Amino acid sequence: MRRKVIAGNWKMHNDLKQSEDLIKSLKELLKDKSVNCDVIVCPPFTSLSEASKLVNGSIIKLGAQNMHFEDKGAFTGEVSASMLKSVGCEYVILGHSERRTIFDESDETINKKIKKALEQGLKPIFCIGETLEEREKEITKDVVMRQVEKGLEGISSEQMKKLIVAYEPVWAIGTGKTATPQQAQEVHEFIRGLISSKYGSDIAEDLVIQYGGSVKPDNASELLSQKDIDGALVGGACLKADLFMGIITNA
Numbered sequence: 001m002r003r004k005v006i007a008g009n010w011k012m013h014n015d016l017k018q019s020e021d022l023i024k025s026l027k028e029l030l031k032d033k034s035v036n037c038d039v040i041v042c043p044p045f046t047s048l049s050e051a052s053k054l055v056n057g058s059i060i061k062l063g064a065q066n067m068h069f070e071d072k073g074a075f076t077g078e079v080s081a082s083m084l085k086s087v088g089c090e091y092v093i094l095g096h097s098e099r100r101t102i103f104d105e106s107d108e109t110i111n112k113k114i115k116k117a118l119e120q121g122l123k124p125i126f127c128i129g130e131t132l133e134e135r136e137k138e139i140t141k142d143v144v145m146r147q148v149e150k151g152l153e154g155i156s157s158e159q160m161k162k163l164i165v166a167y168e169p170v171w172a173i174g175t176g177k178t179a180t181p182q183q184a185q186e187v188h189e190f191i192r193g194l195i196s197s198k199y200g201s202d203i204a205e206d207l208v209i210q211y212g213g214s215v216k217p218d219n220a221s222e223l224l225s226q227k228d229i230d231g232a233l234v235g236g237a238c239l240k241a242d243l244f245m246g247i248i249t250n251a
């Protein structure tokens, strides 16, 4: 039985004080609640260190939103996996569609980042998903297959056990337009099939595949009740503690 994982991708929101307030509010809401899923928050880099202190001792785990694939060097503006580890991160979001489209990250770059994260003991939340144009052309599965094959090239079975996949149809991100539970389930099942043919059914069955794209408390429970949807990667709704808590409760 896979345990559900609810992660909040804060994107470029919240300065230090706002980050502290949001985590404190979330901790308050989680207090004394028995929660049946893993909870991850991914604040901006500038808040990670303080966030790490605040989540310590709670069920909330910490993730970052990106990293570079090199260990160190002249890469102005970048941060390394070991830097993220040093501020208490356990997870890192890689391959988000905003990184792919706005910052031109290729499947090859994302693959290097995934390898480095795993080598350094960080658990990648590996994002994949098609654009609206690709869905309309009915090439969703081809796109997802390419992203999985290239993104996971050279990743061992042991490493796969540390990784989370997040299926985020680009047309559903920040648009209020959620994939229907059936649309999402179809792609999730396809992804699990891809992993099964590459790594075997045991690893595929244990793999957590999150859905992301306009997840809100009122659509979470139907999405999360689909057979192959094991959690959510939440954008907008994770910026308000009560909404994020609503999604956690529905998991």
Ligand code: 13P
Residues within 6 Å of the ligand: 009, 096, 168, 172, 173, 174, 175, 176, 212, 213, 214, 215, 233, 234, 235, 236, 237
């Ligand atoms: P929204 O929940 O705002 O659609 O964002 C989803 C997302 O991109 C999470 O990574």
